[in-house]
Amino acid sequence: MHKGKRNSITDVPGVTVGHVTLNEKINEEESVCTGVTAILPHAGNWFEQKVPAASFVLNGFGKTAGLVQVDELGVLESPIMLTNTFSVAAVLQGTLDYMLAENPAIGDSTSSLNLVVGECNDSYLNSMRRMAVEPGHAAQAIQSASADFAQGAVGAGKGMICYGVKGGIGSSSRIAEYEDQQFTAGVLALTNFGRKEEIAIANWQAEQSPEKRPDGSVIIIVATDAPLDSRQLKRLSKRAAIGIGRTGTHIHNGSGDIIIAFSTAYTVAHRQQSPFTETRVLRDDHELMAQLFQGVIEATEEAIYQSLFRAATTVGRMGRIVEKGKFL
Template sequence: MNNRLKARDLGIQIGSLSVGKHNQITDVPGVQVGHVTLSRELEDQEVIQTGVTAVLPHEGHLFYKKVPAACYVLNGFGKTAGLVQVDELGNIEAPIMLTNTFGVGAVMDGTLDYMLEQTPEVGDTTGTINLVVGECNDSYLNSIRRRAVKPEHAKLAIENASSSFDEGAVGAGAGMVCFQYKGGIGSSSRKVEEWHVGVLVNSNFGRREEFRYANYNSAGVDQDIPDGSIMITIATDAPLDSRQLKRLSKRASVGLGRIGSHIHHGSGDIIIAFSNSNQVDHFSEDQVKTFTSIQDSHPVMNTLFQAVAEATEEAVLNSLTSAHTTLGRKGRKVEALPYELLKNH
């Protein structure tokens, strides 16, 4: 589907750490990603350019086998659902879902339908379930008021999840704009000793003059493109608890700053991190549970921090180099990043 290139295909290498086999979040064993992309023209210059992306932390049953997790809000101009419980209990028990701002409710409904079908105990013999849905505002290109995202699209995105996925103007990234070029879904990974760190972003922020990888060119740019957002998902198989994952998530801000983000007033910049190394049994009756985790003071923690910073920066760049020129509502067009504008790095 996508014949655009990733940054490394263009000779751009970010950082000094080794990259995983596919340079995607799915280099973390067990992680899967699925998309549903909605793209069609309507009447009266209205256009649907939106979708859903699902990130599955492992291949098993996520409610029965929860993963340690954390979230960090760089700027809270966002409508993400489920973060309160993630912050309180330190785990994730459902797929991490991404969509547009007005699609959060529909995606919650569809994800709940999927999880209830898989988990007859929920809401009956056991408690309820916490769903995590992140969003970015794609209303510059997408006729967001038409609310094209439906519950069935969330279910299909989960069912589509695999270890191989497209980047760019796909899934939740179909209508996103980054540095006033076409943005969307981007991913990258790093190897740290025997472990992996993977990052997936939905990029929808920034202005041309802030982008540090391209020569500034504002010709033909609509300066009314609003402040956007970025959703960042960090995955690792390194044994980390929720407190350590919170520390890890904060380092994504380093990658954002390096590529040029100033974290605008109107930008929802939200990071969700998880480790699938230690899984938490929902039905365990053990009074005490023992887990293995990396010691905070060990030098490998610094390398994990570095991995997050590098992979975040590269994931944003990949979202730009992978995305294709996209037509949207009101005759708007957002150009793909021209490769010839990229500086030497």
């Protein structure tokens, strides 16, 4: 399948991504090596104009916030925020502060707010107990979001490890086409999973760590401009699991493997006088749906590899070094 112009999730019109990267050596034993990544579904008011969404939990060893309501109501009403495990609370607080400032009615004259925050454990390189991520970093990541964004050891991916080498943020996209119709499926991956002997890349060299590392996690964000409802987006999110598997992982016990999917094709108004909502969605049995399934699989696989190819050798806590992977 064809790739989008940027070969990233931001090939889906309106989607932007921002990072805040924290990298500081505190002393000989402790280092801050972490960050925040924000995925914005559109440039408008996310609470007032929600987008259809769904999630799929491949393995639930994770500490995400907000997915229960996403699956219950089928909409996303905030940016998707990514960070390390111990910083979910700070990022949630910072995103809440940002959105309350933008929406005075929330929690007053209208309903509360559902925020979505995903995480991976970066404690091998990052002194996670210091909880260096502050609420203000969430707002900074949101405000820095753009269509052109860095990949690799940046943002939430700064301290992540994948298949024994440096992981982090990766992205890719594919185009589904039929006659005069064209839709984009874009994927962003936060990679922190897999053992070095599992990777499906031939002649790929990864270091053998003398220390046991956590099983890790992967968060996959799928975006599309195809008109899909939440049920169809859950179907799409399940295909991303195949893309993860293509890279070689066995999905270990301690790995949180979570996929969140949303569509920008239409929005769901927070307030509406009519008791009915009408939406136009793609047929499940149409060729375009089959192409979207394939596109998500391919883009997920490539996004994971991009997180490796674009990473950089990183020094973290206890003087630990995680090398960038390379071909033999």
